[in-house]
Amino acid sequence: xxxxxxxxxxxxxxxxxxxxxxxxxxxxxxxxxxxxxxxxxxxxxxxxxxxxxxxxxxxxxxxxxxxxxxxxxxxxxxxxxxxxxxxxxxxxxxxxxxxxxxxxxxxxxxxxxxxxxxxxxxxxxxxxxxxxxxxxxxxxxxxxxxxxxxxxxxxxxxxxxxxxxxxxxxxxxxxxxxxxxxxxxxxxxxxxxxxxxxxxxxxxxxxxxxxxxxxxxxxxxxxxxxxxxxxxxxxxx
Amino acid sequence: xxxxxxxxxxxxxxxxxxxxxxxxxxxxxxxxxxxxxxxxxxxxxxxxxxxxxxxxxxxxxxxxxxxxxxxxxxxxxxxxxxxxxxxxxxxxxxxxxxxxxxxxxxxxxxxxxxxxxxxxxxxxxxxxxxxxxxxxxx
Numbered sequence: 115x116x117x118x119x120x121x122x123x124x125x126x127x128x129x130x131x132x133x134x135x136x137x138x139x140x141x142x143x144x145x146x147x148x149x150x151x152x153x154x155x156x157x158x159x160x161x162x163x164x165x166x167x168x169x170x171x172x173x174x175x176x177x178x179x180x181x182x183x184x185x186x187x188x189x190x191x192x193x194x195x196x197x198x199x200x201x202x203x204x205x206x207x208x209x210x211x212x213x214x215x216x217x218x219x220x221x222x223x224x225x226x227x228x229x230x231x232x233x234x235x236x237x238x239x240x241x242x243x244x245x246x247x248x249x250x251x252x253x254x255x256x257x258x259x260x261x262x263x264x265x266x267x268x269x270x271x272x273x274x275x276x277x278x279x280x281x282x283x284x285x286x287x288x289x290x291x292x293x294x295x296x297x298x299x300x301x302x303x304x305x306x307x308x309x310x311x312x313x314x315x316x317x318x319x320x321x322x323x324x325x326x327x328x329x330x331x332x333x334x335x336x337x338x339x340x341x342x343x344x345x346x347x348x349x350x351x
Numbered sequence: 352x353x354x355x356x357x358x359x360x361x362x363x364x365x366x367x368x369x370x371x372x373x374x375x376x377x378x379x380x381x382x383x384x385x386x387x388x389x390x391x392x393x394x395x396x397x398x399x400x401x402x403x404x405x406x407x408x409x410x411x412x413x414x415x416x417x418x419x420x421x422x423x424x425x426x427x428x429x430x431x432x433x434x435x436x437x438x439x440x441x442x443x444x445x446x447x448x449x450x451x452x453x454x455x456x457x458x459x460x461x462x463x464x465x466x467x468x469x470x471x472x473x474x475x476x477x478x479x480x481x482x483x484x485x486x487x488x489x
Contacts, residue, residue, distance in 0.1 A: 149458045151416070154429050238432075323429070 120289040124296035125210050126282065127179040128304030133171055134283050136311055137227065138261075140164045145258065158238060159318040163311060165231040168224065170307070179297035181211030189214035204274050210294040213271060219264040226257035374439045374446040374477055381477075384470035392471060400479025403472055411463045413437075413476075421480055438480045446477060 126134075144160035147153045175184035189197075197214035200206040206213065212220055230253040237246035272279045282288045286299065378395065385392045404413045404421070416434055417425040422441040425434035436442040446452050452473075460468040468476075 149461070151427065151429060151459065151462050152411075154427070158430070323431070 120291045122287045123290045123294050124286045125181045125288045126286040127300045130182040132304045132307045137167050161234045168228050187212035187217035189217050222260045229253040372449050381470040381474035395474040395478040397479045397482035400475035
C-alpha cells in the first residue's frame, strides 16, 4: 500500500449507510424469524422494509452521491478478474467506492433482495401458487450465501487495505491517498429514512399485527368455521 | 457464484414439481419411524390425535388457527389471513407432499408445543384427520 499522506474522505453518504445497515438488520431479522407463526407479523414487517429499501436504492443509484451511483460500480468481468488477481498479489490499487469484485456481490444481493421480497409478498398474499413458497426460500438462502461472500470480501479487502471497511460503512469515511474528495452527506434523506423505519417498526411491534399495507384483494373476509362462532363455542366437543 | 445461484434456482424449479404422495404414504413412513423409536408402539390412534389437535400447553393449540373443525377453512392467529382446510378429506392438496408435511409439522409443533413432534404424534394427528366423516357438521 501507498505510504503517502492519506486523507479522510467521505465516500458513503448517510442515506447509503442507513440503507446498508437497515437492509442487513431486516434481512437477518426476517431470516431468524422465518419459521415461527407467532412472529409472522415481524417477518412480514422486515420484508416490507427490504422492499422499500430496495426501491429507495434503485432511485439512489441514479440520484445519490458519486460512489452510491450505479455508474460508479458497473464493472465488467474483465475488471472483476483483474481485481481478483490483484487481490491474490495483495495489490489492488485504490478504490474509493465499491471494488470490482465487491460490486458483483452488491448487484447479486440487490437482485436477490428484490426476488426474495417480491416472492415473499406474493406468497403471503397467495398469488402465484405453491411455487412462490419455493422461490422465496431459495432466493432467501441464496441471498444469505452472497452475504457470506460479501462479508468475506470486506474482511479480505480490509486486511489488504489495512483499514476497517465495515467502519467505513458506519462513519462514511475512508482513508484515501488519491485525489478523491468527500461526497455530500445528504443527511436530511438519511434522517427521514431512519424516522420512517422507526415509525413503521414501532407501529408494527406495538400493534402486534401485520403491517396494514395494500394486499391484493383488499381486506380478507373472515372465514370462520360455523362451529367457532362465539355463540356455539360452548356446545362443542 | 452466478453458476451456483443458477443451480440453486434450477433445483428450486425441480423441487416445485410436487412430490406426489398420499396421506397413506406418510402414515407408512411415520409408522416405520415410530416402530424404530419405540418397541411398545402398536399403531396410530385417532383419539390420541384428536387430543393432540386440541391440546393447549400454553396459549396456542392446533385449533387456534385451524379451528375446531379441521375440515373447514382456518384463520391465522396473528395475521388473520385465511388458511385452507387442513384435513386432506376437505383439501386433497394436504399431506400430498411429504417434504411440505414435515416442514409444517416442524414449524407448527414448535409454535404450539415448543418442541418438534414425534413420529407417533404426527401419525396420530393425521389418523385423526382421516377418521373424521366427510360431511361437515351443521
